[in-house]
Amino acid sequence: MQASPAKLDEFFRFFRISGMFHCNSGPGAWVIGQGGGAFATGVPFERANNVLAALVNWVENGIAPETIKGTKFVDDNVAMGPAFQRQHCRSESYIREGKL
Numbered sequence: 446m447q448a449s450p451a452k453l454d455e456f457f458r459f460f461r462i463s464g465m466f467h468c469n470s471g472p473g474a475w476v477i478g479q480g481g482g483a484f485a486t487g488v489p490f491e492r493a494n495n496v497l498a499a500l501v502n503w504v505e506n507g508i509a510p511e512t513i514k515g516t517k518f519v520d521d522n523v524a525m526g527p528a529f530q531r532q533h534c535r536s537e538s539y540i541r542e543g544k545l
Contacts, residue, residue, distance in 0.1 A: 459536045460496075460513055474515030474531040487523035488516055511535060 446453075464473010469480060476484045478495030488494040492502040492510065499510040512532040519525035 454509075458510060460510075460533050461536050462515060462533050464517075465515075470521060472517075474517045474529060474533070476516040476518065477513050477533070483523055484518070487518060487527075
């Protein structure tokens with residue numbers, strides 16, 4: 446692609462979700478609205494909490510995400526409520542260092 450990090454940043458953001466297994470579950474705040482299933486219903490469809498809403502907002506309004514708030518539910522059960530939440534930051538250094 447030969448794009449500079451600044452050029453990539455216009456259309457590509459990489460978020461490492463610490464504590465998430467391959468696509469879901471794990472000990473971390475892994476629910477970011479992905480999958481559209483029961484876990485997605487546990488977070489509001491807002492750009493701060495939901496990866497799809499963040500992407501839609503970026504495409505439609507030009508506001509690229511800097512962070513995505515992840516949620517860990519008690520015993521991974523949405524009905525039991527959140528155990529904790531954390532902000533996942535974009536991994537700018539991976540692009541800058543050419544690791545992607």
